[in-house]
Amino acid sequence: MFERRIYWAISAYFFFFFVSFAACYSLYSIWLSKSLGLNGTDSGIVFGLNAAVTLVAQPLYGYILDKLGLKKNVLIFLGVLLAFSGPFFIYVYGTLLTNNLIIGSLVGGVYLGIGFQAGSSALESYAQKLSLKYGFEYGRARMWGSLGWAAITFFAGKLFTINPDYNYWIASGAAIIMLVIILATKVDTKYYRGALLFNTICN
Incomplete structure (x- = not known):
């Protein structure tokens, strides 16, 4: 029964994480061009810096997760960070990109790379x-x-044609649900390494 609760908790976390991710990212290129007026070259710079930060952040996350085992710190961090995705996109990121492309791209690259x-x-x-x-x-x-x-x-897509901001508020709402889910889920971290080794050998 406890195992089933864990399964449903992480499944729900997955669901709302990708709701938040897609709400911000599925129309990202259209937002850059249509809403912010960036041309192809500018958008390429933005995507390039996003990718660069991701390359740096992935091994860092891997190192942290190896140290933490099954502690929920990283998932809590993601929930808190993405809860601010609405205000970030609406009030910070778009303004930075239109005023200073490089600074905006760097700040956005850090947020998107680490968060999503x-x-x-x-x-x-x-x-x-x-x-x-x-x-x-x-x-x-x-x-x-x-x-x-x-x-x-x-x-x-339909929400974007009405007001792109709606998608970013949905992203924040989904992240808050993620945070509630992971805070309410109890994960047993005892004998974590031994359990993993045992399962790896058996499989």
């Missing part, structure tokens, strides 16, 4: 460790992330 792009890899790594410890299929939990992405993209 490298953050998704960190979440997947954590979920894999949970699946080994509690004996559920990782792919089934990860599937809920894909469903979350699909669910919000179905509405994101």
Whole structure:
């Protein structure tokens, strides 16, 4: 029963993480061009810096997760960080990009790289460790992330034509739900390394 609660908790976290991710990112290039008026070259700079930060953040997340084991610190951090995605995109990021492309790209690259792009890899790594410890299929939990992405993209285009800000507020709301879920979920971190080793050998 406890294992099933863990499965549903991480599945729900996946779902709302990717709702938040897709709400901000599925129409990202359109937002840059249509809402902010950036040309192709400027958008390329933005995407390039986003990718650069992601490359740096991914191994950093991996190192931190190895040290923390199954402690929930990284998932709590992601929930708190992404809860501010609405205000960040609406009041900070767009203004910075239109006033100073390089500074805006750097700030946005850090936020998006740590919060979403490298953050998704960190979440997947954590979920894999949970699946080994509690004996559920990782792919089934990860599937809920894909469903979350699909669910919000179905509405994101329509909302964007009304007001792009609606998508960013949805992203913040989904992140708050993520945070509530992970704070309410108790994860047993005892014998974590031994459990992983045992499951790895058996499999």
